[in-house]
Amino acid sequence: HTPLFQVMFILQNNEQGELRLGGAGVEALGTGGSAAKFDLTLSVWDAGGEIRGGLEYRAALWDHATMERMLDHFGTLLEQVAADPGRRCPEIRLLRTAERERVLWEWNTTDAPFSDGACLHELVEAQARRTPAAPALRHGPRTLAYAEMDRAADRLAGHLRTRGVVPETRVALFLEPSPEMVVALLAVLKAGGAYVPLDTGSPPERLAFLLEDAGARMVLTQAALADRLPRCGVEALVLDDVPADPGEDALSHTGSPAPAHAPSPENLAYVIYTSGSTGRPKGVAVPHRGVCNSTEAYIRAYGIRPGSRVLLFAPLHFDASVLDVFTALCSGATLVVAPREEMMPGDGLVGLLRHERITHLKITPSALAVTPPAALPELEAVMVGGETCSAELVASWGPGRRFFNGYGATEHSVRCTAMLCTDGTQPPPVGRPIANARLYVLDPHFEPAPVGVPGEVFMAGLPVTRGYLGRPGLTAERFLPDPFRDEPGARMYRSGDRGRWRADGTLEFVGRTDFQVKVRGFRIEPGEIEAALLEHPALVDAVVVAREGGAGERRLVGYVVPEAAAEVTAAALRAHLKERLPEYMVPSAVVVLERLPLTANGKVDRRALPEPEPATGEGYVAPRTPAEELVAGIWAEVLKVERVGATDDFFALGGHSLLATRVVSRLR
Numbered sequence: 001h002t003p004l005f006q007v008m009f010i011l012q013n014n015e016q017g018e019l020r021l022g023g024a025g026v027e028a029l030g031t032g033g034s035a036a037k038f039d040l041t042l043s044v045w046d047a048g049g050e051i052r053g054g055l056e057y058r059a060a061l062w063d064h065a066t067m068e069r070m071l072d073h074f075g076t077l078l079e080q081v082a083a084d085p086g087r088r089c090p091e092i093r094l095l096r097t098a099e100r101e102r103v104l105w106e107w108n109t110t111d112a113p114f115s116d117g118a119c120l121h122e123l124v125e126a127q128a129r130r131t132p133a134a135p136a137l138r139h140g141p142r143t144l145a146y147a148e149m150d151r152a153a154d155r156l157a158g159h160l161r162t163r164g165v166v167p168e169t170r171v172a173l174f175l176e177p178s179p180e181m182v183v184a185l186l187a188v189l190k191a192g193g194a195y196v197p198l199d200t201g202s203p204p205e206r207l208a209f210l211l212e213d214a215g216a217r218m219v220l221t222q223a224a225l226a227d228r229l230p231r232c233g234v235e236a237l238v239l240d241d242v243p244a245d246p247g248e249d250a251l252s253h254t255g256s257p258a259p260a261h262a263p264s265p266e267n268l269a270y271v272i273y274t275s276g277s278t279g280r281p282k283g284v285a286v287p288h289r290g291v292c293n294s295t296e297a298y299i300r301a302y303g304i305r306p307g308s309r310v311l312l313f314a315p316l317h318f319d320a321s322v323l324d325v326f327t328a329l330c331s332g333a334t335l336v337v338a339p340r341e342e343m344m345p346g347d348g349l350v351g352l353l354r355h356e357r358i359t360h361l362k363i364t365p366s367a368l369a370v371t372p373p374a375a376l377p378e379l380e381a382v383m384v385g386g387e388t389c390s391a392e393l394v395a396s397w398g399p400g401r402r403f404f405n406g407y408g409a410t411e412h413s414v415r416c417t418a419m420l421c422t423d424g425t426q427p428p429p430v431g432r433p434i435a436n437a438r439l440y441v442l443d444p445h446f447e448p449a450p451v452g453v454p455g456e457v458f459m460a461g462l463p464v465t466r467g468y469l470g471r472p473g474l475t476a477e478r479f480l481p482d483p484f485r486d487e488p489g490a491r492m493y494r495s496g497d498r499g500r501w502r503a504d505g506t507l508e509f510v511g512r513t514d515f516q517v518k519v520r521g522f523r524i525e526p527g528e529i530e531a532a533l534l535e536h537p538a539l540v541d542a543v544v545v546a547r548e549g550g551a552g553e554r555r556l557v558g559y560v561v562p563e564a565a566a567e568v569t570a571a572a573l574r575a576h577l578k579e580r581l582p583e584y585m586v587p588s589a590v591v592v593l594e595r596l597p598l599t600a601n602g603k604v605d606r607r608a609l610p611e612p613e614p615a616t617g618e619g620y621v622a623p624r625t626p627a628e629e630l631v632a633g634i635w636a637e638v639l640k641v642e643r644v645g646a647t648d649d650f651f652a653l654g655g656h657s658l659l660a661t662r663v664v665s666r667l668r
């Protein structure tokens with residue numbers, strides 16, 4: 001950039017005198033091409049009765065087509081101003097009708113048939129009838145055929161019905177990855193209810209909040225986990241205790257429910273919680289219909305079919321898991337379920353992919369980035385999504401297979417694009433909307449932004465979900481009537497993402513309009529962490545940001561201001577947070593400040609927040625044995641810290657789950 005300004009506008013309205021040089025003739029000649037002095041220079045001059053002009057631009061920054069579009073928009077603007085000089089600026093449209101039609105309609109013409117009228121579990125049941133003997137679930141040496149899985153789910157569904165589960169009843173799942181977990185999920189749906197997956201690693205206080213907020217009627221768990229559940233008045237059903245052979249009563253309820261109790265596609269299938277900016281997580285209420293549509297669209301896009309082996313990589317409480325479960329079980333493929341330890345990104349994951357001969361892997365870019373690309377001839381498709389994907393990732397994992405970048409949000413039935421990436425030199429765009437989904441890029445006046453111009457992304461069409469459970473105000477704020485469609489009730493979800501269209505109709509993700517961040521694939525509202533920090537009696541102010549960490553990754557850093565004379569330590573504050581938040585939301589560094597830096601207009605100046613001091617262990621104890629020395633050395637290398645003591649805490653030194661996988665592979 002030129003340091004002071006990048007864009008110049010010149011109006012040549014001085015009188016053009018004639019140059020005389022005695023008797024010599026003088027004629028102006030064009031100088032032809034020249035070097036652009038600024039990013040953009042628009043000059044116009046009065047040419048006797050008309051205004052002429054020219055645009056000079058930095059060719060390294062803009063391409064010719066972009067500049068032609070920009071001139072066209074400028075022309076449209078001038079025409080409107082000339083026709084109606086009283087028009088207010090926000091009422092001026094940059095887009096001509098044809099371009100407006102293209103971005104709103106042509107690129108959103110996605111109508112396609114799908115199994116409308118069915119619920120998710122009915123699609124699985126239909127598959128079980130088509131391929132009863134095919135392997136549906138694999139877990140280590142165990143395999144469950146489609147018919148067996150369906151029968152087990154029917155039995156449990158019968159049991160749930162006797163306990164009063166009907167459409168819209170929320171049933172929480174507190175289960176570790178296992179075939180029983182998938183069977184329980186299907187059983188809740190078959191009984192007509194909606195499942196609410198809980199993170200088994202969450203602190204009890206948060207679990208109690210989620211169970212209450214979801215209005216869960218019961219929680220399904222396993223004997224080994226039951227004592228981690230908070231006591232909060234919600235009935236826990238331990239699956240190990242449910243008789244495999246149902247009693248009379250339950251038997252009469254297996255198979256299809258009575259019509260009055262059968263769910264419809266508009267009923268809830270699940271409620272998934274995401275971070276909430278005001279301090280409370282919010283439950284996204286997702287009906288069957290949109291997910292049935294997405295499931296079938298992604299089965300086609302990813303080419304999942306009988307014989308495919310899909311790894312259930314995401315935990316159930318992340319909605320990415322929904323597509324893994326249903327794209328596999330609605331297409332006759334096998335869903336491979338593995339314990340978390342075996343799916344550690346890195347060599348561990350590669351070993352599992354090879355051993356289980358996985359054909360389709362859906363994973364976050366952060367987890368894939370720490371997994372060494374390996375020869376995996378059977379892995380035919382890798383699907384990343386949930387956060388930005390780098391060009392290097394496409395270059396290292398794309399060759400020899402299909403590589404997709406998927407974009408979407410929980411509020412819009414998981415995902416809504418599938419970009420096939422082939423170019424490993426540029427960060428990939430996120431693609432076009434899938435079947436029956438629509439994407440709009442709008443300016444602050446809800447008008448479509450021109451191609452190439454960033455705006456806010458609104459997600460519309462069939463996948464729009466119901467909203468936030470029990471939060472009508474927040475739902476009304478984020479789920480707006482779709483102004484571009486006449487269909488009654490059509491809504492669009494305001495994503496808070498910034499994006500722009502490329503000329504080929506694919507969408508590029510540009511960033512956020514708010515503070516929401518993705519850290520290692522986790523969607524986090526810093527406001528939720530700030531609220532949890534401020535529950536500490538000694539703090540008067542707190543702000544949390546995501547910074548690029550020492551090891552080249554994003555990490556959360558908290559900045560706190562204690563009351564005068566109050567003594568707080570980073571370690572105590574982290575312990576305070578661990579009681580309230582899941583591990584991935586606990587900042588790896590907490591910096592104590594006297595006051596927060598402010599901007600001229602009194603807001604927290606996030607850019608002026610200091611880089612945290614490099615982590616060093618407090619109360620250093622030198623490694624005492626050769627093994628401790630070895631481990632400390634590896635930690636120091638992976639965490640990029642100078643020294644590591646025998647009693648240091650890996651997480652307090654800036655460690656997190658993905659760095660831990662590096663430690664593990666080095667230790668091996």
Ligand code: ADP
Binds near residue numbers: 386389495523
């Ligand atoms: P997901 O399951 O897609 O991660 P979440 O509801 O957890 O859904 O997060 C949605 C947000 O994640 C989006 O609003 C966007 O900010 C971000 N996101 C999702 N997919 C991508 C992607 N492919 N590239 C960049 N950001 C993405």
